[in-house]
Amino acid sequence: MLDDDAVERPTLLLVDDEERILSALRRTLRREGYEILLAESATAALRILSERPVDVILSDHKMPGISGVQLLARAAELQPKSVRMLITGWTEEIPPERMEEVGICALVTKPWNDAALKATLRKAIGAAREVS
Amino acid sequence: MNSGGDQVHIIVVRPAGSDTPDPVAILERLGPEARIDAVADAERCLSHCAAGGVDLVVVDERLGPDCDRLLEMLQPDGPPVVLLQRDAQEGRALRAFRKGAAECVAAGAAFAEVLPVVALEQIQRRRALRERGAAERRIRDLERDNRNIIQNLNSALLVVDSSGKIVFCNPLAEIILGESERDLRGRSLWDWFPGIPPEEIHVARALANGERSKGGESQVTRADGSVVPIGISCAPVSNGQGEEPGAVAVFSDLTEIKQLQRQVLQTEKMASIGQLAAGVAHEINNPMGFIHANLYQMGEYLSDLRGAWDSVEALQKAVARGEVQDIQDAAAQLAAASDEADIAFVLSDLGKAIRESQEGSERIRHIVHDLRDFSHRDSEEQVLADINQCLDSTANIVWPMMKHLVLLEKEYHDLPEIYCFPMQLKQVFMNLMVNAYQSIDECCGDTGKMGRVWLRTELRGKGVAIVVTDTGVGIAPENLSRIFDPFFTTKKVGAGTGLGLSTCFNIVERHGGSLRVESTPGAETSFTVLLPNRPPGTERRVG
Numbered sequence: 001m002l003d004d005d006a007v008e009r010p011t012l013l014l015v016d017d018e019e020r021i022l023s024a025l026r027r028t029l030r031r032e033g034y035e036i037l038l039a040e041s042a043t044a045a046l047r048i049l050s051e052r053p054v055d056v057i058l059s060d061h062k063m064p065g066i067s068g069v070q071l072l073a074r075a076a077e078l079q080p081k082s083v084r085m086l087i088t089g090w091t092e093e094i095p096p097e098r099m100e101e102v103g104i105c106a107l108v109t110k111p112w113n114d115a116a117l118k119a120t121l122r123k124a125i126g127a128a129r130e131v132s
Numbered sequence: 133m134n135s136g137g138d139q140v141h142i143i144v145v146r147p148a149g150s151d152t153p154d155p156v157a158i159l160e161r162l163g164p165e166a167r168i169d170a171v172a173d174a175e176r177c178l179s180h181c182a183a184g185g186v187d188l189v190v191v192d193e194r195l196g197p198d199c200d201r202l203l204e205m206l207q208p209d210g211p212p213v214v215l216l217q218r219d220a221q222e223g224r225a226l227r228a229f230r231k232g233a234a235e236c237v238a239a240g241a242a243f244a245e246v247l248p249v250v251a252l253e254q255i256q257r258r259r260a261l262r263e264r265g266a267a268e269r270r271i272r273d274l275e276r277d278n279r280n281i282i283q284n285l286n287s288a289l290l291v292v293d294s295s296g297k298i299v300f301c302n303p304l305a306e307i308i309l310g311e312s313e314r315d316l317r318g319r320s321l322w323d324w325f326p327g328i329p330p331e332e333i334h335v336a337r338a339l340a341n342g343e344r345s346k347g348g349e350s351q352v353t354r355a356d357g358s359v360v361p362i363g364i365s366c367a368p369v370s371n372g373q374g375e376e377p378g379a380v381a382v383f384s385d386l387t388e389i390k391q392l393q394r395q396v397l398q399t400e401k402m403a404s405i406g407q408l409a410a411g412v413a414h415e416i417n418n419p420m421g422f423i424h425a426n427l428y429q430m431g432e433y434l435s436d437l438r439g440a441w442d443s444v445e446a447l448q449k450a451v452a453r454g455e456v457q458d459i460q461d462a463a464a465q466l467a468a469a470s471d472e473a474d475i476a477f478v479l480s481d482l483g484k485a486i487r488e489s490q491e492g493s494e495r496i497r498h499i500v501h502d503l504r505d506f507s508h509r510d511s512e513e514q515v516l517a518d519i520n521q522c523l524d525s526t527a528n529i530v531w532p533m534m535k536h537l538v539l540l541e542k543e544y545h546d547l548p549e550i551y552c553f554p555m556q557l558k559q560v561f562m563n564l565m566v567n568a569y570q571s572i573d574e575c576c577g578d579t580g581k582m583g584r585v586w587l588r589t590e591l592r593g594k595g596v597a598i599v600v601t602d603t604g605v606g607i608a609p610e611n612l613s614r615i616f617d618p619f620f621t622t623k624k625v626g627a628g629t630g631l632g633l634s635t636c637f638n639i640v641e642r643h644g645g646s647l648r649v650e651s652t653p654g655a656e657t658s659f660t661v662l663l664p665n666r667p668p669g670t671e672r673r674v675g
Contacts, residue, residue: 018418018422020492021418023422024422027425089414089417110417110418111421112425
């Protein structure tokens with residue numbers, strides 16, 4: 001059960017090896033009321049996941065070393081309640097069964113549509129809260 | 133030689149019941165090596181001769197008009213005719229010779245001695261003539277066969293004298309050189325190799341040093357300026373009589389082969405570019421993603437600023453009116469609006485968003501530039517190019533595809549610009565880098581480990597070396613000798629054309645360089661391209 005504070009302000013972890021993407025995502029979601037955490041690699045993201053609870057992880061897939069899908073699989077073990085999403089231009093490379101296995105609830109393509117991205121996040125967080 | 137082998141065949145024609153001396157009896161003294169047939173009239177003699185194998189005809193002039201008939205019928209190809217004259221008169225002998233008799237023998241005291249000698253002499257002369265005729269026919273046949281072979285040869289052939297003047301050429305040589313044999317004879321072959329120093333023309337080398345060459349490539353420039361690529365072999369020739377030697381060259385038109393080569397090159401390049409497309413799309417997609425998002429956000433910032441600007445204008449109007457209370461209200465309104473919209477943040481972040489977007493568009497510009505650069509075709513001539521730049525711009529194209537899996541290290545040393553076909557070399561570099569990446573993908577993909585690729589350039593002697601090293605799976609020793617063979621591939625079906633390395637090999641060879649490989653499976657694999665540094669137009673150009 002999430003505490004009241006977290007219900008007020010969900011934590012969003014953005015992962016991408018491209019710093020400019022993180023910067024633009026933060027800009028887009030600035031007024032959405034999230035506490036936004038940024039990680040420039042899967043390793044950095046795993047460090048954050050081991051230190052604190054995160055409500056939503058939105059990760060790039062093609063990253064040096066550990067890929068997005070591999071990161072989200074680890075995240076599913078570390079924080080099973082987290083909402084896990086991929087944002088990538090490489091949609092064709094991830095088989096649907098693998099998405100299901102890792103529990104990836106949405107796949108956002110780059111370049112993203114701001115309004116659609118915001119709506120997807122809101123919907124996913126709402127659904128996750130209903131379950132919990 | 134006649135069918136009777138060494139036995140000579142003599143026909144004696146004499147009236148029936150003729151008296152002594154009997155020529156048949158005299159000739160029989162020649163022994164078993166002579167076969168003598170006696171006939172009584174011209175008809176039987178002629179039928180013997182028609183059957184063939186008759187070496188000599190001896191005719192008794194008492195046969196009368198049949199003598200003349202026989203002389204007439206047996207000329208000019210038949211056996212020689214010896215005329216037996218019963219009473220020697222000079223005028224008659226002369227007449228007989230004029231009619232074609234080979235010899236006249238008078239039936240006098242020495243008749244028995246003279247006739248066999250004359251007969252043998254005639255037979256020998258005829259045989260010698262026949263042999264010479266046969267030899268001449270053989271020579272004529274050989275000449276005709278040779279001419280047929282040379283005229284119908286599927287290659288051009290020409291012979292030059294010691295000064296390089298054309299002394300012979302066949303029809304294909306006429307076609308390739310663009311002129312008829314009549315115009316070609318006596319012309320200097322060097323006319324077709326303008327601007328090329330003699331030491332680089334193989335025919336000239338064959339003349340100067342007796343050098344033989346097999347399968348060189350060159351090109352001839354015709355009088356009308358058109359250029360034909362040719363493959364050529366040549367060798368020095370001498371006529372065996374100590375006369376000044378010349379050279380013979382066999383060559384063929386490579387235009388079609390060159391076109392096919394270019395097609396293979398282009399096809400292979402397109403296949404490679406296909407492999408890169410996803411990586412390049414990703415590389416463009418990322419900046420597109422944040423520029424797109426930033427533009428949208430900048431629009432939001434603009435409406436925030438416009439809202440604050442409305443409050444600024446209201447304040448200006450209040451100041452113009454001069455009412456203190458109005459001014460205070462407007463100022464408070466402006467402060468509240470600025471606060472609400474977080475104008476201080478908006479202003480600083482707007483600048484940041486613009487800078488980041490500019491940088492992103494610059495990145496797209498670069499990748500598109502490199503890609504466009506890459507899809508160019510080379511000109512026909514070699515150009516001066518910076519090999520470090522060729523390697524680096526290729527690395528820029530390949531990098532997006534591999535960067536999630538590969539640490540790329542570059543070690544470029546100062547190099548002189550060299551004459552080359554830059555696009556073809558970039559294709560070689562791309563193939564080597566893509567192979568390096570695929571090899572790393574095979575051992576590191578999905579393990580979370582990263583591979584390493586080194587790009588190194590350096591001067592080696594007068595030439596340059598480009599070394600691409602990777603830490604991928606490596607090449608099994610039994611495959612090392614086959615990797616440059618066309619269609620040899622160890623990649624999965626559909627993952628490679630099997631032409632990549634063979635194309636690389638051909639391109640490097642075309643530059644007069646070499647491509648080498650060393651591999652320690654499990655450790656590292658290096659491909660080394662060595663390119664000579666030499667003036668343009670000397671790439672495998674021989675004549």
